[in-house]
Amino acid sequence: MNVKQQSKAVQAASLTPSQAGVGLLHKAFELLNLFQVDQANWSQSEIIEITEMSRSTVSRLVRYLVETGYLAEIPKTGRYSLGMAAISLGQRAEAGFDLKSFCQPALAELAEITNETIVLTAFDRKAKSAVCIDQLEGERGGLRVFEKVGAAFPLHAGAAPRVILAALPVKEQDAYLLGELPAFTPRTLISPENIRKDIIRIKDDGYCLSIEETYLGAAGMAACFTGPDNYPAGSIAIAFPLHNMDDVKKNNIGIEIARIAESLSQKLKA
Incomplete structure (x- = not known):
């Protein structure tokens, strides 16, 4: 709006x-x-x-x-x-607001739908990174994609951070992509051109899918939610082993993540 x-x-x-x-x-x-x-x-x-x-x-x-x-x-x-x-x-207001508690019902809903690991990130505007603030281990193997709560990744690397990048104003995206873009695995997107192409896909689909960009053998799917100022507040994501990829796609999990993220955005604006 x-x-x-x-x-x-x-x-x-x-x-x-x-x-x-x-x-x-x-x-x-x-x-x-x-x-x-x-x-x-x-x-x-x-x-x-x-x-x-x-x-x-x-x-x-x-x-x-x-x-x-x-x-x-x-x-x-x-x-x-x-x-x-x-x-x-x-x-x-920000200091008194507990984003983790606010998002708990959404994380629980997504965990029940997927049985995979659920990750909640908050956008650190100053550091331009996605910070893990909560993680629910899945029932199908307990895959962990952040070493611990508080770990952070830059905005280009992986699904949970990149949906936040995609939600930023174009000028801020361009400024970010002029900086250093480190690779965490051989499959991390580090080309500004490829990242911009993926941002277009994210905007079309409403979610991001990444494969082995931060951890080998793991894939992720995420959607961004925004605050009252329509600026990205964070993302909600699932992380899963590659051998579960077919199940994730078959069950249209990306659509469910996008729906839940949009619901969070609307509640934050209420």
Whole structure:
């Protein structure tokens, strides 16, 4: 959903009785929700056009949000971005949010469907890596694809990291692919051209399949889930021995992973 669609969805949402007396607060959140990764700054005229609020309402809200630090005016441009108060609020929310516990039902569902090892990763934005934060060993052999919880892989290597790479804005993908792309096995994708081709497949299919890219004898299948800002939050994946490949394909596990990941995304946005 793009910014305009999101704004219209907020407008369309009817206020409950408990919300009826906080119309201005509702408008303030609608305004703040415009500020997304793919459009991080807005002018007042743009806000008026997309929200269809009156000029006086937007002016009053923007002035208040600047005074309280939730918006910051970009000098000499007439445009605004999220301010330090908004950043601090996000950091406090992130610190108090337990992604592992939140995703437990999804991991359990996928484990029951597949009987294979299930891996949950979180996206480390600073390190540009996928960090394993939980792992459920499968009943069909207990294959482990991370040495331990807390282990990380760069975004190009394997299914669980690469679905996160595929969900990033194109500019960030391009910047990442200009860097070093280490190989973990002879089958790790390290060619930017081949990685871009696989990103296209991921977008078409909704999931990524990798074979022996991080561990010989093991394959993986993963889908990415996104946070409230539509930015990748992590991935949910299964890892399985190559000799189980036919069963995995036959049972359309990729479709199930994509469905479960999309469900996580919707719950994170709720």
